[in-house]
Amino acid sequence: MRDYPADEASREEVPIQASGDVVKARQTVRLLAQQAGLSLVNQTKLVTAASELGRNTLIYGGGGTVEAVVVRDVARVGVWVRFADAGPGIPDMELALTDGWTSGSGMGLGLSGARRLVDEFELDSTPGVGTTVTVLKWAR
Amino acid sequence: MSDRVPVLKIGDILLVSIQVDLEDQMVLDLQDDLSQKIVATSARGVVIDISALEIVDSFVGRMLATTAAISRVLGAETVVVGMRPAVAMTLVELGLSLGGVRTALNLELGLGYLRRAQASSPENR
Numbered sequence: 001m002r003d004y005p006a007d008e009a010s011r012e013e014v015p016i017q018a019s020g021d022v023v024k025a026r027q028t029v030r031l032l033a034q035q036a037g038l039s040l041v042n043q044t045k046l047v048t049a050a051s052e053l054g055r056n057t058l059i060y061g062g063g064g065t066v067e068a069v070v071v072r073d074v075a076r077v078g079v080w081v082r083f084a085d086a087g088p089g090i091p092d093m094e095l096a097l098t099d100g101w102t103s104g105s106g107m108g109l110g111l112s113g114a115r116r117l118v119d120e121f122e123l124d125s126t127p128g129v130g131t132t133v134t135v136l137k138w139a140r
Numbered sequence: 141m142s143d144r145v146p147v148l149k150i151g152d153i154l155l156v157s158i159q160v161d162l163e164d165q166m167v168l169d170l171q172d173d174l175s176q177k178i179v180a181t182s183a184r185g186v187v188i189d190i191s192a193l194e195i196v197d198s199f200v201g202r203m204l205a206t207t208a209a210i211s212r213v214l215g216a217e218t219v220v221v222g223m224r225p226a227v228a229m230t231l232v233e234l235g236l237s238l239g240g241v242r243t244a245l246n247l248e249l250g251l252g253y254l255r256r257a258q259a260s261s262p263e264n265r
Contacts, residue, residue, distance in 0.1 A: 019163045019164045019165055020163055022163070022164070023161050023162075023163055026161065026195070027161070030194070040226050041225075041226045041229055041230070043226075044194065044195055044224075044226040044227060044229070044230045045229075045230050045233065047194065047195050048195045048196070048197050048230045048231075048234060051195060051197040051199075052197055052198060052234075055164070055197075055199060099235055109198040109234060109235045109236065110198060112235065113198060113233075113234035113235045113236075114234075116233050116234065116235070117230065117233055117234060
């Protein structure tokens with residue numbers, strides 16, 4: 001994913017250590033999405049993706065952080081969100097992005113579904129080091 | 141301690157109106173409470189109002205599907221009412237179509253559906 005200029009004043013960071021923090025992360029992302037002028041449907045898609053990814057960070061990553069900021073491209077505004085954990089990592093990223101695949105008890109829609117709900121998506125994972133998922137949704 | 145979503149009884153119908161941003165534990169507690177209460181009250185129908193929910197992710201979606209299946213096994217039919225259009229669009233794109241869950245646009249239509257379903261069930265003929 002390209003590096004887009006960020007509105008530093010909007011930057012938020014939320015630790016994810018308990019399930020209440022996933023709720024906080026959703027609320028933070030929703031506020032930034034409103035600030036960036038995303039339509040209601042796009043806000044809903046981004047917040048839903050954030051909920052899936054935040055839960056993954058908590059359950060599979062053993063906790064971590066979510067960072068969100070409003071970014072700008074030439075003529076558009078969007079919201080950039082990154083979920084980072086220092087968990088076991090994902091050995092096969094392609095497999096992990098397949099609908100229905102899960103290493104736990106979920107339905108396996110978290111990663112693959114979240115990817116469909118955003119405009120840009122990047123998954124970075126190293127076994128034994130951790131996982132980072134970065135998403136971006138543009139207002140249009 | 142996490143909060144619990146209240147389950148209200150009206151005749152032989154249980155009504156759940158979710159008014160807060162749900163933590164995962166609340167979702168699991170609700171599923172438990174509803175199953176217990178269906179048996180305790182011999183309820184024949186369950187209405188889950190999600191009109192206040194700004195998002196339904198795969199966890200909540202799965203709870204709705206599981207709750208509908210559990211209540212069916214316990215002899216009660218579930219109707220999910222009030223889903224916002226943006227939530228519906230997101231849910232389908234996420235990959236969840238809630239195939240086994242009966243839905244209605246609002247509480248009134250949901251209750252109407254349950255009444256008709258009960259009136260036409262064999263034991264009431």
